[in-house]
Amino acid sequence: MRVDLFDFELPPERIALRPVSPRDAARMLCVSGDGSMHDAQVLDLPQRLRAGDCLVFNDTKVIPAQLEGVRRTFKGDEARIGATLHKRIDLRRWQAFIRNAKRLRAGDRIEFPADVSAIAQERLEDGSFILAFEGEEPVELLLERAGQMPLPPYIAGKRPTDAQDRSDYQTMFAEKEGAVAAPTASLHFTPRLMAALAEAGIGHETLTLHVGAGTFLPVKADDTDTHKMHSEWGQIDAATAARLNALRAKGGRIIAVGTTSLRLLESAAGEDGLVQPFEGDTAIFITPGYRFKAIDGLMTNFHLPKSTLFMLVSALMGLETMQAAYAHAIAQGYRYYSYGDSSLLLP
Structure with missing residues (x-):
């Protein structure tokens, strides 16, 4: 149709x-x-x-699956990156939609707040990335520290996410x-x-x-x-x-x-x-x-x-x-x- x-x-x-x-x-x-x-x-x-x-x-x-971070490469280049986790792959890896994806390459490291970081392992056919979170803490704990509630874009575009959400x-x-x-x-x-x-x-x-x-x-x-x-x-x-x-x-x-x-x-x-x-x-x-x-x-x-x-x-x-x-x-x-x-x- x-x-x-x-x-x-x-x-x-x-x-x-x-x-x-x-x-x-x-x-x-x-x-x-x-x-x-x-x-x-x-x-x-x-x-x-x-x-x-x-x-x-x-x-x-x-889960607080909305993340804002900075991409850093081995050359020292930086770019602002937004990540919305989409689907869990295993204990440490998530598929994520990326804002400013043109500035991200496989192998880049993204630094999020509260000492949370992830490696962009692979770009998928739909433009999303597989992110592998670094460290040994459960990813759920990392998201509690660094993530925000993933409000729909038609709300998030009108006002910021806050504690009430x-x-x-x-x-x-x-x-x-x-x-x-x-x-x-x-x-x-x-x-x-x-x-x-x-x-x-x-x-x-x-x-x-x-x-x-x-x-x-x-x-x-x-x-x-x-x-x-x-x-x-x-x-x-x-x-x-x-x-x-x-x-x-x-x-x-x-x-x-x-x-x-x-x-x-x-x-x-x-x-x-x-x-x-x-x-x-x-x-x-x-x-x-x-x-x-x-x-x-x-x-x-x-x-x-x-x-x-x-x-x-x-x-x-x-x-x-x-x-x-x-x-x-x-x-x-x-x-x-x-x-x-x-x-x-x-x-």
Whole structure:
């Protein structure tokens, strides 16, 4: 499909630079398969779902993966380098997107704050680099000292990262370190909302997908057939898969909270719709025409024009329905993107 079909005009003032407080007070646009729409709040979620339904959350934890440093060569040359870690390779090496990459060569040493340094080992085909962190301390400790929370470019370009983002850009389910972007649909959840959901008979499960920085990359291709997705590592254990399959067999609905949960569930599902245990990389790219197998609904924030995520929600609900929903949200003052409001999509 033509990528420009997924374009729309978004006023800059609709981009949320901070989350609402409390988190569950965010607005929520409910969209049904017949195209009808209702304005609600995230706090209304227990009334918008049914007893027996199950919400599936991503329990990945965002690491401070944004680094600013100086490249130094054996000749003494210097250049400012920005690095956003994207995907872990092993205990000491990460794939990273590099700002000012033209000034970086394989073998160069990058010095970051707090006595943290890395060697640029190799430039990959997509322009990213493999960085090998020096020393013996765990890389996680190095990042805690030298790194910043990797806010999306549409936020970081408007204001600097600060201490508040350390908590704001982390969900209440965050447990397993490895993400360089938050599963933002889950940012809306609070203990009081989870208690209300449980009282309404709505269950929840967790899986893990370490979200990569590739989620923010623009689609540069003119046609979706020629766009290449970056892979991300995920895991669904056998017990979780079995519980989800049993719940669905009894008539319950699986509602993915966030596109990351949805993409992993669909990656793990067979043609029969059963979720299988999964551990490994996924680069699934969902566009209109895709047949969903594992999920019955999606809770997600409002996405970028011409993004793979807007293509995904258009595949679930239909492009015309989502164009109308996004136009309604813009007209009604909904807040967009990672720190913005939410939508509940039930086809």
